Amino acid sequence: MVAKISIGSSLYGALAYNGEKMNKEQGRVLGANKIILPADGQIDIARMVENFNDFMPKTGKTKKPVLHISLNPHPDDRLSEQQYEILAREYLDKLGFGEQPYIIYKHMDIDRHHIHIVTVNVNEQGKRLNQDFLFRRSKRITTGLEEKYNLHKAQREKITPDMPIRKVDPSGDIKRQVANTVKMVGMRYMFQTIGEYNAILSLYNIRCEQTDGRVNGREYHGLVYFATDDDGKTIATPFKASRLGKFASRTAIDSRFEKAKDKIEVAPTKRNVDDVLANAADKSDFIAKLKVRNIDVVFRYTDEGRIYGVTFIDHGTMTVLNGSRLGKEFSANAINDRFNNPAKVPVNNPDNITPIVVPPLEQMPEDTTSYSQSPTDTEQHTQSSGGQHQSTIAQSVSDFGDYDLLIPGLDLFQPGQSFNPDEEEFRRRMQRKKKGPRHRF
Known part of the structure; x- marks a missing residue:
């Protein structure tokens, strides 16, 4: 007892x-x-x-x-x-x-x-x-x-490094389970924000919320812990951190944030996630392949189903990392586009070559309407190859007069300085100054 x-x-x-x-x-x-x-x-x-x-x-x-x-x-x-x-x-x-x-x-x-x-x-x-x-x-x-009275003797449960962490069992002593889980998570894992802390706690059906306020003129900053079901719904009266122990307090958790900053190594987790992301067929495949590498991923969704948060929990390195810590390509927006909007994901273009897109003639500027391709030009284009093909394109562009870079990407073949919109605007202003101000009557 x-x-x-x-x-x-x-x-x-x-x-x-x-x-x-x-x-x-x-x-x-x-x-x-x-x-x-x-x-x-x-x-x-x-x-x-x-x-x-x-x-x-x-x-x-x-x-x-x-x-x-x-x-x-x-x-x-x-x-x-x-x-x-x-x-x-x-x-x-x-x-x-x-x-x-x-x-x-x-x-x-x-x-x-x-x-x-x-x-x-x-x-x-x-x-x-x-x-x-x-x-x-x-x-x-x-x-x-x-x-x-021949009662069972009370034995304090010792927490050992190899003790497994389990989800909260609603039929058991919820307070003790929450306290033990919070203690073990704090002892083993490294995290730097309340969001990352909640990500690891959510694996075991626990949620933590910050409480800030003023009582009798004094400010207080605390934490409250909730036991939840698998859907995140609260299943018991919340516990103030003071009821669980000093290890669960705001001061203790903030201290862990600071200590983790100098200890966390991002590179090992980033390599694993990058490799899995490159080969994942869809989100379910992504999650499954990460689990094989002992990494859990926690997504946070808007009501419309958009991913607005992603956190990786690497049980191998005992680190909890928001996606943006790994790099922009692992942020919530990037992951959402990768799995929910695949059309927005850029095509792999290792040589970084700008594609040539020729607009229809009706979209050409007015001063280029005189342009036409003669049969001789067509034959030359058909028979040419390599450098001859490039010179043909450059010659065609020169026919457009003063219009610079009408077709995106042609600057790769054109000698001289490429089009600079700032310089072009400056040139036009100088021309207006030479003509003098216009007078309206």
Whole structure:
């Protein structure tokens, strides 16, 4: 059995938290001491706070008089509500809080039912109860209760480097699963943004959101974690990072962002993705071939189905990289065009040769309408080859007069300087200056 003790200042907050479980039919009151419980079971939190205050001094120096304790038997210990209550009362007696006002709740929000206790650590005379070695004493008490009632002994799950990370199982202890996954992901993988962090978490049905705000004039910046199903829908009450551990906090994750910047090597992942992308028939083939190389890819889509985000998770190098970090050709826009708009993908042209496109005669400028190809020209064009063919094209262009580069790509064969639109505009301005301003009458 594991006991967790939180010491705080808000009695109302602790009672409201448990009251919320009752409102959702995920909790019920098992018993109380010095607290009046209504016969109809309808708990009035304000009235309950008054009951507690009757046994507390009106003034005092204790800033954090509230204890919120949870007792968590092993999942294999199936206990009745009466047995839960007996454990709670005996635990409080041995801890030295048996005569304090308290209330005992049973929570059923997860498969492993457990107990919550709200009490205070100040007596009626205003004296604070003994809290020396409180957590150490609590551990000895729970160990004794396990032996007395033949309960399963609590064993802290050790996280080892080779321990596999699994998706959240809705039928298990969701909070513990989320905490373990967040810890293992942070220990093993390198990422540099909240988006990359969420990409790796999403593989295990977890989502993280940043929370920024102001409470009592003070700014706060935190993280909240959500357990989801395979479709990304939330399946449990979200957990503040503080409930999971320091490793899940905003400070800890921001620190991992900074450390990863100097450690991540992009080249190995880029080589693998580039090779797969060049040979992938479609998106499904792309995903499958990446998996063979121990790389997962996470896509993010708009409502219209366009890919607006792509992140590669390389389990070989333990790195998480947004596509744009690998290069422009691996960005979300490029990947979307590659698989959703193949017509926009440029044709492979290793020699970078500009194709020659001859426009129809009706699209020629007015000063070229006199151009026509004589039979002699046709015969010369048909019989020529190599350099002769190039000279024929150049001669044809010269027939167009002052018109520069009418046909894109012909500058490859034309001697002299190529067409420069800035210089052309400057030349025209100078010509207008020579003619002088036009006067309108």
